[in-house]
Amino acid sequence: MDPSAIIAATAANLGVSDVLRWPADDQVTEFGAVELHAIGVTYGGGHAVQRLADQYARVRADKRRQLRGDALREDWTTWVRGCAEKWSKP
Numbered sequence: 402m403d404p405s406a407i408i409a410a411t412a413a414n415l416g417v418s419d420v421l422r423w424p425a426d427d428q429v430t431e432f433g434a435v436e437l438h439a440i441g442v443t444y445g446g447g448h449a450v451q452r453l454a455d456q457y458a459r460v461r462a463d464k465r466r467q468l469r470g471d472a473l474r475e476d477w478t479t480w481v482r483g484c485a486e487k488w489s490k491p
Contacts, residue, residue, distance in 0.1 A: 421473050423465040429454035440478050446485030453481050 424434045429450050431438045441450030457480050458465060468476050 420470050422469055427454060427458040437477055441481050444478060444481045444485060446489050448488055453484055
């Protein structure tokens, strides 16, 4: 049996899903969770994205693992905007 054929077949079955998911380690970085990080930077009002993510992970403990794709994108965006507004008030 040809080893390259086995590797190719295995790689095809292990494809990375392009569906947006919350990172397993709760780290929203520009390299590990690019889209989530971009939302944090864009709508976070200058607050540290990881600070926003830490609060989101704490408050949305169960929900963050259940949300995928557009639902996660919308929930995270709403969270980030809300925190930015709340935290910017004196």
